[in-house]
């Protein structure tokens with residue numbers, strides 16, 4: 001038995017006990033939290049590589065091999081992502097009179113590296129907040145050149161001033177699953193069946209935020225944790241702005257009657273599958289983001305919504321093309337994936353907030369093609 005399978009077995013035993021302790025049924029959000037974040041064992045808490053290029057293009061970044069990874073995020077794909085976003089960060093720091101950056105879910109540290117390289121003295125301090133303690137060593141190595149500015153916080157800080165960044169963090173937050181079966185809404189959770197994890201449904205008063213037309217069977221998600229996270233950010237951010245980038249849609253697309261299978265997806269070795277109950281701890285589990293819910297959660301908690309658009313539009317507005325003029329052909333090809341509609345340009349979105357009570361300003365990333373009206 002490999003170390004990895006011993007870890008997976010231990011995690012599965014621990015989750016099976018949690019199900020038993022809860023009376024035989026655990027909400028999917030609780031299952032997902034254990035599968036991803038159980039200290040030392042969960043997918044983000046164990047020491048597997050996770051982020052990086054596909055093995056075919058594996059190469060060494062700061063001495064770290066990138067082969068054997070599960071998925072590639074925008075800052076891993078191209079350094080032009082972080083350099084371009086840095087332009088927006090610089091503008092936000094100036095507009096809000098702040099000089100710090102707070103990054104949630106910093107992964108391998110790639111985005112921090114790009115932003116710090118690009119902004120130099122404009123950033124006085126860069127704080128990383130990540131649920132995964134195991135990623136910290138990787139981030140420390142990656143960010144060695146900026147060691148004097150970077151610090152880590154274990155939980156959400158009580159007070160923050162500055163620009164908050166989160167790339168692909170909301171999609172990693174546990175979701176609740178809802179299933180409409182024969183016209184009746186259930187919460188979908190996890191139980192044990194013949195020694196294996198199996199979905200089990202319970203009647204619920206919970207509903208999607210929009211009524212889903214039709215009476216066909218329908219599985220979807222709601223996102224209380226991601227929305228709660230934005231509400232807490234609102235309370236803690238005294239001055240500054242927030243930029244959250246992720247894949248997802250406005251609620252009318254999210255809860256479209258034809259999207260009847262939900263959006264929960266697993267990622268391993270650059271392959272996607274929909275079976276969140278198999279190989280627990282060995283693969284990422286994610287759900288798309290309902291950006292209407294995120295915008296409303298921010299607004300309800302007092303944040304100003306400053307803009308919402310596609311990642312492609314945002315990066316072009318922030319001057320990606322100008323930055324590519326001196327790039328190599330290979331570098332341009334990778335950066336193009338960030339904005340191509342059939343790659344990351346359209347599915348990924350950017351939403352920005354201003355701190356409670358702050359003056360409204362127009363970030364450069366939304367100067368053309370703002371889609372706030374679609375939320």
Ligand SMILES: C[S@@+](CC[C@H](N)C(=O)[O-])C[C@H]1O[C@@H](n2cnc3c(N)ncnc32)[C@H](O)[C@@H]1O
Nearest residue numbers: 044073105106107129130131132167168169172
């Ligand atoms: C898909 S990874 C993205 C990593 C990185 N931002 C990137 O783009 O490569 C999601 C990250 O979010 C972190 N995360 C999830 N929920 C979080 C929370 N509530 N606070 C801070 N980090 C969180 C996970 O530990 C993980 O590092």
